[in-house]
Amino acid sequence: MTALLPSASRPSDRTPAPPHVELAGVTRTFGTTLALAGVDLAVPAGSLTVIVGPSGCGKSTILRMIAGLDAPDSGTLRIAGDDVTARAAGERDVAMVFQDYALFPHMTVEGNISFGLRLQARHHRRSGPGRDEIRARVGEVCALLGLDNLLHRRPAQLSGGQRQRVALARAIVRRPALLLLDEPLSALDPQLRASARAEIRRLHRELGTTLVLVTHDQHEALSMATHLIVMDQGTVAQSGNPGELYRHPCNELVATFLGTPRMNLHDRDGVRIGWRPADGRSATHRDGVPPGAFLVDGVVESCEFTGDGQHARCAGPDGTFVLVQREGESWLEPGDTARVTVPAARLHRFGPDGRRLP
Template identity: 55%
Template sequence: MSTAPASRLQMQELTKRYGTTTALDRVDLDVPPGSFTAVVGPSGCGKTTLLRLLSGLEPATSGALLADGRDLTRVPAGERGVAMVFQDYALYPHMDVAANISFGLRLQARRRRGAGPDRATIARRTREVAELLELGELLHRRPDQLSGGQRQRVALARAVVRRPPVLLLDEPLAALDAQLRASARAGLQRLHREIGATVVMVTHDQHEAMTMSDHLVVMKDGRVVQAARPQEVYAAPVDRFVATFVGSPPMNLRPGPGDGVLGWRAEDGRLLAPGEEAPAGHLLVEGTAELCEFTGSAQDVVCHDGTTSFTLRQQSGTRWLQAGEPVRCAVAPQRLHHFDRDGRRTG
């Protein structure tokens, strides 16, 4: 299925205020063309506001939004070449699947009076996107006859059939159960490969963001804190907020040299056998196991050293720990993260 060339999105000091409340604070962000960009952050960080400004549903207070160099800041939503899928799908209950998918194209044809797609083109494109999203057998059903996963795919199809260069997703999997989410994640990634559009997805689910995206944006208090490949954000967080927000379990933190802070990931601690010494240069961490969570292929052990808590992740094939056991582990120096007293990464 062909689509319009993917767009590069650029935000330059993009700001949104509601009265005295600043929802977006001078956001500078570059979204690569054809990327699958996920935006994450705590509730109220501005990620949904950012999506609404990209779509044109909300006007910016100041700053600029560019698509391939074209200034979209004041361009109406319908003229931006952007399609958006909302969390609640917003399907028309009185229309069947085919009519829901083709609604935007039919509206376009009426508005342009001959310059838009004709009936044959609309029917062909509706069939193409229905087959792509495995909806071919459901075209004559109404939304109340569909499962949650099927309704989500219809909403995606309605957006994709327009062949937009930019596709915006607002918590697209939030209403699905765990089993449906797994298949929907795979479907969204396959769809992205097929259409090649620039995708920007807002989600509160880190697992979705890390597994689906090739570009991860972390926001806090209306600002972008870090934007990079998910692997880079996880391996080299720019500050303690990102270190503890991205990743599950969050990064362990403990006082470091001077007034600095040391961090280490749960999987980077190696459990020491009774009587075994930590190798030279390694950080020795000791405590007592308080909570042992078996996850199937691993065990997450929450420990306490009398002052702070830390989590150790044990992989399958090692000895499972029990609550109350003493725990000693070593962390290699190259696996340590260093932060200054203000929380900024120093190494």
């Protein structure tokens, strides 16, 4: 089913926040492979920005560059208005949560969370945090993430969800202006992923920190982002409000990447017509076709029950398509003839080059 868009992603009359992170003309190659091809993008201050795209599109390379773990071959990277292109990772007010969490196995939860602060205190004896401040900040972040009763355990004694919270706590306790998350939920089972998504959204609201998250999961991206960036082969395909990208994709890649089940596409008179499976309505030959509506016929090949509805997969003269049917509708069955109408306002049109047409 299509991911529900968060309230923060709905259009508003507020003035967009200025960019916290800016990439201008950034390129990066690895051997003969072009990972980033002149990328221009902006991360609004205070946003929960999600960078999404298929494997190999360059999203993790961008995150590593923002963190200072990799450097561009050309181009400029700014954080809070400062050019940090050549600045070391330790000189940027940035914290990162890695995909595998990278916890120290020999340390307790408390030791893992306080490690960065203790290093800071050791290297900056006059300006660094004291013991009491470290203890207070660790206690504060553990209360925020529900880790109070796990302080003396080691990573091997924790579940996947608990390890993820410890990794978040270790990053948050430093109070960075910018928090980076690299596929933070990929190791969790589906039920834990749902609760972890909600937890990250809550943390973003409460902390007010600019957060950049990388994922290949479009459902995760749509359900979490306040600002969405879709990558394609080392370039930014489209960026902006998640609802706008979903409703008005700029090209076929964005249209078919966002949304589950994926958008249906049909060739008609040199134009590609697209429609979301949930926007179609089952009809019969006796029913009239609304003015401007798109009509497609087929035969049901299979049906997938989803709990609150079903996905009917059909094949017809215009190719295959999927129709989402809700609870209470007269459901189609394999072998049935499917006739579907789609309102004109719900149609998407793409030219031969894949770009959206007016």
